[in-house]
Amino acid sequence: METDKFKVTIHMVSSLDGYIAKKDNSVSWFETPDNYEKGVHVTEQETAEFLKKIDCYIMGATTYEHALELSKDYGWVYGAVPTIVLTHGELPLERQNIETYSGDLVKLVNERLKPSYKNVWLIGGAKLTKDFIRLNLADEIRLSILPVILGDGTPFLDLIEQEHALHLKDVTAYKSGMVGLCYEIRK
Numbered sequence: 600m601e602t603d604k605f606k607v608t609i610h611m612v613s614s615l616d617g618y619i620a621k622k623d624n625s626v627s628w629f630e631t632p633d634n635y636e637k638g639v640h641v642t643e644q645e646t647a648e649f650l651k652k653i654d655c656y657i658m659g660a661t662t663y664e665h666a667l668e669l670s671k672d673y674g675w676v677y678g679a680v681p682t683i684v685l686t687h688g689e690l691p692l693e694r695q696n697i698e699t700y701s702g703d704l705v706k707l708v709n710e711r712l713k714p715s716y717k718n719v720w721l722i723g724g725a726k727l728t729k730d731f732i733r734l735n736l737a738d739e740i741r742l743s744i745l746p747v748i749l750g751d752g753t754p755f756l757d758l759i760e761q762e763h764a765l766h767l768k769d770v771t772a773y774k775s776g777m778v779g780l781c782y783e784i785r786k
Contacts, residue, residue, distance in 0.1 A: 607657075607708065607719045607736055609728050611755050612743045618752035619725060624665065633746045633776030640774045653680060655716040660686035662723030667693065681716075683707070685727060708736045725753055732759055732784070739768065739783050746776035 612629060613619050620626055656677050658666070663684040666676070675694065682697045684690060685707075690699060700707055712719050721731055731737040742755075765782040772778050 603717055605713050605717055605719075606738045607712070607721060607731065608739045608741055609721045609731060609737045610741045610743075611723070611728065612745060613755045614747045614749040614752075615744055616748045616750065617755050618749040619723070619755045620753040621749060622752050624661070624753070626665070628747050628749065629745065631746055631776060635772055635774055635776045638772045638774035638776070650678075653718050653720050655712060655719045656680055656682040657712075657719060657721045657727070658682065658684055659724040659727040660684060660688060660690060662727075663690060663697075665723075667691070704730055704734055704736060725755055725757060728755070729757070729759055732756075732763060733761060735784075735786055737784055739781060740765070742780045742782070744778045744780065 611619055612626075614628065621628065663682075663686075670676070679694075679696050682694075684697060684699045685701070685704075686699050687701050692699070700711075721727060721737065728737075764785040766785055767780070768783050769781040770778065
């Protein structure tokens with residue numbers, strides 16, 4: 600169901616045991632050789648249509664630096680969509696659609712994002728995710744679980760320190776063995 604209501608979605612890719620990166624911050628495990636016969640195959644066109652609905656990305660500095668490194672081989676996957684990088688330091692801004700922000704997250708969401716966007720995706724990292732959940736700034740979590748156990752690394756939901764009720768909105772099993780979960784965060 601399409602809606603014009605403002606929404607912040609946390610999107611994360613994790614291993615089955617809940618890690619979003621290895622200890623060395625690598626994500627080479629994102630590409631898995633698994634094949635689930637009953638899984639859904641999504642075409643590039645379907646993915647492109649879905650991504651057109653996202654009108655702003657938010658990410659932390661570490662995620663941004665990692666995305667810049669990956670863009671050398673794969674290109675900048677976020678296209679021309681406005682991207683806000685939350686940081687307290689100086690970062691190279693290689694595109695006009697990228698800006699940095701350092702400050703109050705509630706003000707960012709209520710004063711800058713809500714008036715300008717409808718579908719905002721927070722795409723990393725773990726500390727930023729924790730802050731958005733603890734401050735009740737996120738509306739849903741989309742978690743893509745890959746068929747791998749890492750055993751150690753950066754945990755996705757570490758020390759949230761509060762209970763949060765969720766409502767399962769959707770589950771999709773993909774040909775790659777990845778399982779996509781979409782939860783609404785109950786407020």
